[in-house]
Amino acid sequence: MxxxxxxxxxxxxxxxxxxxxxxxxxxxxxxxxxxxxxxxxxxxxxxxxxxxxxxxxxxxxxxxxxxxxxxxxxxxxxxxxxxxxxxxxxxxxxxxxxxxxxxxxxxxxxxxxxxxxxxxxxxxxxxxxxxxxxxxxxxxxxxxxxxxxxxxxxxxxxxxxxxxxxxxxxxxxxxxxxxxxxxxxxxxxxxxxxxxxxxxxxxxxxxxxxxxAPPRWFTEGSAEYMAQLETHRQRANGNLTLTEIGGQGDYDFHFWMRIYLQLSKQTFARCGGFIADSGWGDKCDDYFAAYGAGAWAIAYLTNRYGEDSLLEVLYPVIEEKGFEGAFLHTFEMTVEEFYVEFENFFALPETEQMAILPQ
Ligand SMILES: [Zn+2]
Known part of the structure; x- marks a missing residue:
């Protein structure tokens, strides 16, 4: 299974x-x-x-x-x-x-x-x-x-x-x-x-x-980050184009990731919490906390453990191990340990944060 x-x-x-x-x-x-x-x-x-x-x-x-x-x-x-x-x-x-x-x-x-x-x-x-x-x-x-x-x-x-x-x-x-x-x-x-x-x-x-099932930040963050990154690549190699009726206009992966970073920082400053508090009804329940910081959490993890770590390692064992177990198996730390590490990363200067993104 x-x-x-x-x-x-x-x-x-x-x-x-x-x-x-x-x-x-x-x-x-x-x-x-x-x-x-x-x-x-x-x-x-x-x-x-x-x-x-x-x-x-x-x-x-x-x-x-x-x-x-x-x-x-x-x-x-x-x-x-x-x-x-x-x-x-x-x-x-x-x-x-x-x-x-x-x-x-x-x-x-x-x-x-x-x-x-x-x-x-x-x-x-x-x-x-x-x-x-x-x-x-x-x-x-x-x-x-x-x-x-x-x-x-x-x-x-x-x-x-x-x-x-x-x-x-x-x-x-x-x-x-x-x-x-x-x-x-x-x-x-x-x-x-x-x-x-x-x-x-x-x-x-x-x-x-x-x-x-994973918490909201993980589910939404991984869907959002993988979608942003993959469509960025597919546009660059010409596979993703628009028809004559499509709304033209810029769409840029790095631009959006920067927005996600800045607005989720604002949210956390306001709600006094972090990604662990971004579930439905939690004190930091908002789009930028769950999707934006969530996307950054996935950017951080895949930067360290490889882009395939979600689809090739974590999701294939989540049924057997549950989210916490699959997370530990994939990223060699507990979810709680990750929260601490990631909060430190979130406090770095923006240029250092942006530097982990693939081009
Ligand atoms: Zn979604």
């Missing part, structure tokens, strides 16, 4: 998207689609991820997001089976997405259609709420994110429900855009990394998974 790893990176498959009238459906070219709901958690699979986008979105948004997802898979390995839903703004298109999703659940998981539809319409993490949030975000010109639904372990899938990736379509961005197409692609990498984290804890029992 434990997370299975591929032999190495593969060539990214091409995104193949089809306009189905009321929604857009994408798979990877030449990849088979899973039949039924086999339990393949933790295994490297051959099946294509499936992306379904609301019908009111330009098909190029779906193509770009799918391209990013297939690229992430080619770098980190293919886990799933994976379903990635991207919501839009239009209500009828939102309903068509709910219908697709629930027919899928009836077919593959034997769910009752009416129960599924009701849940997707009313639940805080459902598809309708994600659509509604897009509507609100459009008015306030802020950015939306995506979530991996941890409950979908029971469905034997990795399921993502995403807000509109505004950056992939410039027409949604105002005169002073707060996001770019590259930022939206980074979000897809971030979410997919969560998919791998989830694949590493295969127990069907939620409490058993929770007891082995």
């Amino acid at each position: 434990g997370l299975e790893r591929p032999d190495g990176p593969t060539e990214a498959k091409k995104a193949q998207c089809e306009d189905k009238g009321t929604y857009t459906y994408c798979t990877g070219e030449g990849m088979p689609v899973v039949v039924g709901a086999p339990d393949l958690y933790g295994q490297v699979i051959e099946y294509s991820p499936e992306m379904v986008c609301a019908g009111d979105l330009d098909i190029r948004i779906c193509e770009e997001a799918m391209h990013a997802l297939l690229l992430a898979i080619s770098v980190w390995g293919n886990y799933g089976p994976l379903e990635y839903y991207i919501t839009g703004i239009d209500e009828d298109a939102g309903q068509a997405l709910v219908d697709f999703y629930c027919e899928r659940r009836a077919e593959r998981n034997g769910h009752r259609l009416s129960d599924c539809v009701q849940k997707q319409q009313e639940w805080g993490m459902g598809l309708e709420n994600a659509r509604f949030n897009n509507e609100k975000h459009l008015e306030s010109n802020s950015t939306g994110g995506a979530v991996l639904d941890w409950e979908t372990r029971q469905l034997n899938i990795l399921q993502f429900t995403a807000g509109l990736p505004w950056g992939l379509d410039e027409s949604y961005l105002g005169p002073k855009p707060t996001t770019t197409g590259y930022g939206a692609q980074k979000t897809v990498f971030h979410e997919y990394f969560h998919g791998i984290q989830q694949s590493a804890l295969t127990s069907p029992n939620g409490a058993a998974r929770d007891s082995k």
